[in-house]
Amino acid sequence: MRQAVLGALGGLALAGIGVFWWQGRAAIEEGAPPPAPVAPPSDPAALPLADPGSLQGPAPPEQSDLSKEELRFFRYDRNRDRVITRDEMLSSRTDAFRALDKDGNNLLTFEEWAVATVDRFEGADKDGDGRLTPREFATTAPKPAAKKPACKC
Template sequence: MWRYFVGGIAALLMAGAGIFLFKGSATPEPVPPAPKPAQTEAAAQREASVAEVPRADRSREEKRFDRGDKDRNGTITLAEMQQPRRKAFAKLDKDSDGKLSFEEWTVRTSTRFAEADKDRSGGLTRAEFAATAPKRRAAAGPRCNCRAEVAKALAEAAEE
Protein backbone atom coordinates (compact mmCIF):
# COMPACT_ATOMS: atom_id res chain seq x y z
CA MET A 1 0.00 0.00 0.00
CA TRP A 2 2.81 2.36 0.85
CA ARG A 3 4.20 1.81 -2.68
CA TYR A 4 1.08 3.36 -4.20
CA PHE A 5 1.35 6.29 -1.84
CA VAL A 6 5.03 6.90 -2.68
CA GLY A 7 4.31 6.47 -6.41
CA GLY A 8 1.51 9.05 -6.24
CA ILE A 9 3.73 11.58 -4.45
CA ALA A 10 6.50 10.98 -6.99
CA ALA A 11 4.09 11.56 -9.88
CA LEU A 12 2.88 14.81 -8.30
CA LEU A 13 6.47 15.97 -7.75
CA MET A 14 7.39 15.22 -11.37
CA ALA A 15 4.29 17.05 -12.65
CA GLY A 16 5.12 20.05 -10.45
CA ALA A 17 8.72 20.05 -11.65
CA GLY A 18 7.54 19.91 -15.27
CA ILE A 19 5.22 22.86 -14.76
CA PHE A 20 8.01 24.79 -13.02
CA LEU A 21 10.44 24.10 -15.87
CA PHE A 22 7.99 25.06 -18.60
CA LYS A 23 6.90 28.25 -16.85
CA GLY A 24 10.50 29.23 -16.14
CA SER A 25 11.76 28.76 -19.71
CA ALA A 26 12.33 31.94 -21.66
CA THR A 27 9.80 32.60 -24.41
CA PRO A 28 11.23 33.94 -27.66
CA GLU A 29 10.11 37.37 -28.77
CA PRO A 30 7.58 37.33 -31.58
CA VAL A 31 9.01 37.87 -35.05
CA PRO A 32 7.72 41.08 -36.64
CA PRO A 33 5.89 40.64 -39.96
CA ALA A 34 7.86 41.13 -43.15
CA PRO A 35 7.46 44.54 -44.76
CA LYS A 36 5.11 44.65 -47.75
CA PRO A 37 6.85 45.19 -51.08
CA ALA A 38 6.01 48.30 -53.03
CA GLN A 39 3.18 47.55 -55.47
CA THR A 40 3.09 48.74 -59.01
CA GLU A 41 -0.08 49.97 -60.66
CA ALA A 42 -0.51 46.71 -62.60
CA ALA A 43 -0.09 44.60 -59.46
CA ALA A 44 -2.72 46.68 -57.65
CA GLN A 45 -5.16 46.16 -60.55
CA ARG A 46 -4.51 42.40 -60.57
CA GLU A 47 -5.12 42.24 -56.83
CA ALA A 48 -8.38 44.16 -57.21
CA SER A 49 -9.56 41.83 -60.00
CA VAL A 50 -8.77 38.78 -57.86
CA ALA A 51 -10.97 40.20 -55.09
CA GLU A 52 -13.93 40.32 -57.51
CA VAL A 53 -13.74 36.61 -58.34
CA PRO A 54 -16.35 34.66 -56.36
CA ARG A 55 -14.99 32.16 -53.89
CA ALA A 56 -15.80 28.51 -54.36
CA ASP A 57 -15.73 27.76 -50.64
CA ARG A 58 -18.58 30.05 -49.60
CA SER A 59 -20.74 28.94 -46.71
CA ARG A 60 -24.45 28.26 -47.01
CA GLU A 61 -25.25 31.56 -45.30
CA GLU A 62 -22.98 33.51 -47.67
CA LYS A 63 -24.74 31.94 -50.66
CA ARG A 64 -28.14 32.74 -49.14
CA PHE A 65 -27.06 36.33 -48.53
CA ASP A 66 -25.82 36.66 -52.12
CA ARG A 67 -29.18 35.42 -53.43
CA GLY A 68 -30.96 38.08 -51.38
CA ASP A 69 -28.59 40.90 -52.35
CA LYS A 70 -30.01 41.54 -55.82
CA ASP A 71 -28.02 44.71 -56.61
CA ARG A 72 -24.74 43.21 -55.27
CA ASN A 73 -23.89 46.21 -53.09
CA GLY A 74 -23.14 44.18 -49.95
CA THR A 75 -26.37 45.03 -48.10
CA ILE A 76 -29.91 43.70 -48.30
CA THR A 77 -32.54 46.42 -48.31
CA LEU A 78 -36.10 46.01 -47.09
CA ALA A 79 -37.34 45.96 -50.70
CA GLU A 80 -34.89 43.16 -51.57
CA MET A 81 -35.99 41.23 -48.50
CA GLN A 82 -39.68 41.57 -49.38
CA GLN A 83 -39.39 40.85 -53.12
CA PRO A 84 -39.85 37.05 -52.94
CA ARG A 85 -42.82 37.55 -50.63
CA ARG A 86 -44.39 40.04 -53.01
CA LYS A 87 -44.33 37.42 -55.78
CA ALA A 88 -45.92 34.83 -53.47
CA PHE A 89 -48.55 37.38 -52.39
CA ALA A 90 -49.36 38.21 -56.03
CA LYS A 91 -49.93 34.50 -56.76
CA LEU A 92 -52.37 34.21 -53.86
CA ASP A 93 -54.21 37.49 -54.57
CA LYS A 94 -56.52 36.12 -57.28
CA ASP A 95 -58.68 39.25 -57.68
CA SER A 96 -55.60 41.59 -57.65
CA ASP A 97 -57.15 44.01 -55.17
CA GLY A 98 -54.01 44.14 -53.01
CA LYS A 99 -55.77 42.33 -50.17
CA LEU A 100 -55.97 38.68 -49.25
CA SER A 101 -59.31 37.38 -48.12
CA PHE A 102 -59.40 34.24 -46.03
CA GLU A 103 -60.68 32.29 -49.02
CA GLU A 104 -57.81 33.50 -51.22
CA TRP A 105 -55.31 32.65 -48.49
CA THR A 106 -56.66 29.13 -47.97
CA VAL A 107 -57.15 28.21 -51.65
CA ARG A 108 -53.77 26.52 -52.00
CA THR A 109 -54.09 24.56 -48.76
CA SER A 110 -57.64 23.48 -49.57
CA THR A 111 -56.62 22.42 -53.08
CA ARG A 112 -53.65 20.39 -51.79
CA PHE A 113 -55.85 18.74 -49.18
CA ALA A 114 -58.49 17.82 -51.77
CA GLU A 115 -55.85 16.38 -54.11
CA ALA A 116 -54.26 14.35 -51.29
CA ASP A 117 -57.58 12.97 -49.97
CA LYS A 118 -57.89 10.21 -52.57
CA ASP A 119 -60.74 8.36 -50.85
CA ARG A 120 -62.72 11.60 -50.24
CA SER A 121 -63.19 10.72 -46.59
CA GLY A 122 -62.55 14.25 -45.35
CA GLY A 123 -59.39 13.14 -43.56
CA LEU A 124 -55.89 12.13 -44.54
CA THR A 125 -54.46 8.71 -43.80
CA ARG A 126 -50.73 8.34 -43.16
CA ALA A 127 -50.09 7.40 -46.80
CA GLU A 128 -52.18 10.31 -48.09
CA PHE A 129 -50.44 12.72 -45.74
CA ALA A 130 -47.02 11.47 -46.85
CA ALA A 131 -47.99 12.38 -50.42
CA THR A 132 -48.32 16.05 -49.36
CA ALA A 133 -44.60 16.35 -48.52
CA PRO A 134 -42.92 19.03 -50.61
CA LYS A 135 -40.96 17.69 -53.55
CA ARG A 136 -37.25 18.41 -53.37
CA ARG A 137 -35.63 19.86 -56.45
CA ALA A 138 -32.96 17.80 -58.10
CA ALA A 139 -29.36 18.92 -57.66
CA ALA A 140 -27.93 21.24 -60.30
CA GLY A 141 -25.42 18.72 -61.61
CA PRO A 142 -24.91 14.99 -61.53
CA ARG A 143 -23.89 13.70 -58.14
CA CYS A 144 -21.12 11.24 -57.64
CA ASN A 145 -22.30 7.92 -56.32
CA CYS A 146 -18.89 7.02 -54.94
CA ARG A 147 -20.04 4.06 -52.90
CA ALA A 148 -21.58 2.38 -55.94
CA GLU A 149 -18.47 3.09 -58.02
CA VAL A 150 -16.18 1.67 -55.34
CA ALA A 151 -18.38 -1.41 -54.92
CA LYS A 152 -18.38 -1.92 -58.69
CA ALA A 153 -14.58 -1.59 -58.87
CA LEU A 154 -14.15 -4.05 -55.99
CA ALA A 155 -16.49 -6.54 -57.66
CA GLU A 156 -14.56 -6.26 -60.94
CA ALA A 157 -11.27 -6.73 -59.09
CA ALA A 158 -12.63 -9.80 -57.31
CA GLU A 159 -13.70 -11.35 -60.61
CA GLU A 160 -10.20 -10.99 -62.05
Protein backbone atom coordinates (compact mmCIF):
# COMPACT_ATOMS: atom_id res chain seq x y z
CA MET A 1 0.00 0.00 0.00
CA ARG A 2 2.84 2.37 0.87
CA GLN A 3 4.39 1.84 -2.56
CA ALA A 4 1.15 2.74 -4.30
CA VAL A 5 0.80 5.99 -2.33
CA LEU A 6 4.44 6.95 -2.97
CA GLY A 7 4.03 6.12 -6.67
CA ALA A 8 0.91 8.31 -6.91
CA LEU A 9 2.62 11.23 -5.12
CA GLY A 10 5.70 10.88 -7.35
CA GLY A 11 3.49 10.91 -10.46
CA LEU A 12 1.67 14.04 -9.27
CA ALA A 13 4.98 15.76 -8.51
CA LEU A 14 6.32 14.95 -11.98
CA ALA A 15 3.08 16.17 -13.58
CA GLY A 16 3.28 19.46 -11.62
CA ILE A 17 6.92 19.98 -12.64
CA GLY A 18 5.95 19.31 -16.26
CA VAL A 19 3.15 21.90 -16.16
CA PHE A 20 5.44 24.58 -14.69
CA TRP A 21 8.15 23.78 -17.24
CA TRP A 22 5.66 23.96 -20.12
CA GLN A 23 4.25 27.32 -18.95
CA GLY A 24 7.75 28.75 -18.51
CA ARG A 25 8.77 27.78 -22.05
CA ALA A 26 5.57 29.27 -23.47
CA ALA A 27 6.29 32.61 -21.77
CA ILE A 28 9.87 32.67 -23.08
CA GLU A 29 8.95 31.77 -26.66
CA GLU A 30 6.35 34.54 -27.02
CA GLY A 31 8.92 37.34 -27.01
CA ALA A 32 8.32 41.06 -27.43
CA PRO A 33 6.19 42.46 -30.24
CA PRO A 34 8.05 44.01 -33.18
CA PRO A 35 8.57 47.79 -33.09
CA ALA A 36 6.08 50.04 -34.83
CA PRO A 37 7.10 51.02 -38.38
CA VAL A 38 8.56 54.51 -38.77
CA ALA A 39 7.27 56.72 -41.57
CA PRO A 40 10.02 57.59 -44.09
CA PRO A 41 10.98 61.29 -44.26
CA SER A 42 9.22 63.29 -46.94
CA ASP A 43 12.47 64.76 -48.34
CA PRO A 44 15.57 62.73 -47.42
CA ALA A 45 17.93 65.51 -48.63
CA ALA A 46 16.44 68.15 -46.30
CA LEU A 47 18.41 68.96 -43.16
CA PRO A 48 16.60 69.21 -39.84
CA LEU A 49 16.08 72.72 -38.56
CA ALA A 50 16.89 73.77 -35.02
CA ASP A 51 16.51 77.10 -33.30
CA PRO A 52 19.21 77.46 -30.65
CA GLY A 53 17.33 80.34 -29.08
CA SER A 54 19.17 81.56 -26.00
CA LEU A 55 21.32 78.44 -25.67
CA GLN A 56 25.02 79.08 -25.22
CA GLY A 57 27.94 76.69 -25.56
CA PRO A 58 30.63 76.09 -22.95
CA ALA A 59 33.34 78.65 -22.37
CA PRO A 60 36.64 78.09 -24.19
CA PRO A 61 39.42 76.55 -22.10
CA GLU A 62 41.64 78.89 -20.12
CA GLN A 63 45.39 79.00 -20.72
CA SER A 64 47.47 77.70 -17.86
CA ASP A 65 49.56 80.18 -15.89
CA LEU A 66 52.41 77.66 -15.63
CA SER A 67 55.73 78.45 -17.26
CA LYS A 68 57.36 76.16 -19.80
CA GLU A 69 59.67 74.79 -17.14
CA GLU A 70 56.78 74.07 -14.76
CA LEU A 71 54.88 72.27 -17.51
CA ARG A 72 57.98 70.22 -18.28
CA PHE A 73 58.40 69.48 -14.55
CA PHE A 74 54.81 68.26 -14.21
CA ARG A 75 55.19 65.90 -17.19
CA TYR A 76 57.51 63.89 -14.93
CA ASP A 77 55.86 64.58 -11.55
CA ARG A 78 52.92 62.17 -11.93
CA ASN A 79 51.47 62.52 -8.42
CA ARG A 80 51.85 66.34 -8.33
CA ASP A 81 53.73 66.43 -5.03
CA ARG A 82 56.28 68.86 -6.53
CA VAL A 83 59.02 66.24 -6.16
CA ILE A 84 60.23 63.89 -8.90
CA THR A 85 61.24 60.47 -7.63
CA ARG A 86 63.61 58.18 -9.46
CA ASP A 87 60.70 55.94 -10.54
CA GLU A 88 58.79 58.91 -11.96
CA MET A 89 61.83 59.99 -13.93
CA LEU A 90 62.43 56.49 -15.34
CA SER A 91 58.76 55.77 -16.18
CA SER A 92 58.64 58.40 -18.90
CA ARG A 93 61.59 56.94 -20.77
CA THR A 94 59.97 53.94 -22.46
CA ASP A 95 59.88 55.58 -25.90
CA ALA A 96 63.56 56.46 -25.64
CA PHE A 97 64.23 52.86 -24.65
CA ARG A 98 62.41 51.56 -27.71
CA ALA A 99 64.50 53.86 -29.88
CA LEU A 100 67.70 52.48 -28.34
CA ASP A 101 66.65 48.83 -28.57
CA LYS A 102 67.99 48.12 -32.05
CA ASP A 103 67.39 44.35 -32.13
CA GLY A 104 64.01 44.48 -30.36
CA ASN A 105 64.87 41.83 -27.76
CA ASN A 106 64.39 44.10 -24.72
CA LEU A 107 67.63 43.02 -23.17
CA LEU A 108 71.03 44.63 -22.61
CA THR A 109 70.19 47.87 -24.39
CA PHE A 110 67.74 48.81 -21.64
CA GLU A 111 70.36 48.31 -18.97
CA GLU A 112 72.76 50.55 -20.85
CA TRP A 113 70.04 53.14 -21.25
CA ALA A 114 69.03 52.90 -17.57
CA VAL A 115 72.62 53.52 -16.49
CA ALA A 116 72.69 56.69 -18.61
CA THR A 117 69.36 57.86 -17.16
CA VAL A 118 70.41 57.15 -13.58
CA ASP A 119 73.65 59.05 -14.18
CA ARG A 120 71.63 61.97 -15.52
CA PHE A 121 69.29 61.84 -12.51
CA GLU A 122 72.15 61.64 -10.01
CA GLY A 123 73.93 64.50 -11.78
CA ALA A 124 70.84 66.69 -11.37
CA ASP A 125 70.20 65.57 -7.76
CA LYS A 126 72.67 67.98 -6.11
CA ASP A 127 71.77 67.15 -2.50
CA GLY A 128 71.72 63.36 -3.13
CA ASP A 129 68.35 62.70 -1.48
CA GLY A 130 66.94 60.69 -4.41
CA ARG A 131 64.46 63.43 -5.34
CA LEU A 132 64.54 66.34 -7.75
CA THR A 133 63.16 69.68 -6.68
CA PRO A 134 62.00 72.10 -9.39
CA ARG A 135 65.32 73.97 -9.18
CA GLU A 136 67.34 70.75 -9.55
CA PHE A 137 65.09 69.58 -12.35
CA ALA A 138 65.67 72.81 -14.28
CA THR A 139 69.29 71.75 -14.79
CA THR A 140 68.11 68.76 -16.87
CA ALA A 141 66.49 70.94 -19.54
CA PRO A 142 67.71 70.15 -23.04
CA LYS A 143 70.14 72.66 -24.42
CA PRO A 144 68.55 74.94 -27.03
CA ALA A 145 69.54 74.05 -30.56
CA ALA A 146 71.95 76.44 -32.20
CA LYS A 147 70.13 78.54 -34.73
CA LYS A 148 71.33 78.16 -38.27
CA PRO A 149 72.35 81.41 -39.88
CA ALA A 150 69.88 82.72 -42.38
CA CYS A 151 70.83 82.23 -45.98
CA LYS A 152 72.38 85.40 -47.40
CA CYS A 153 71.81 84.74 -51.02
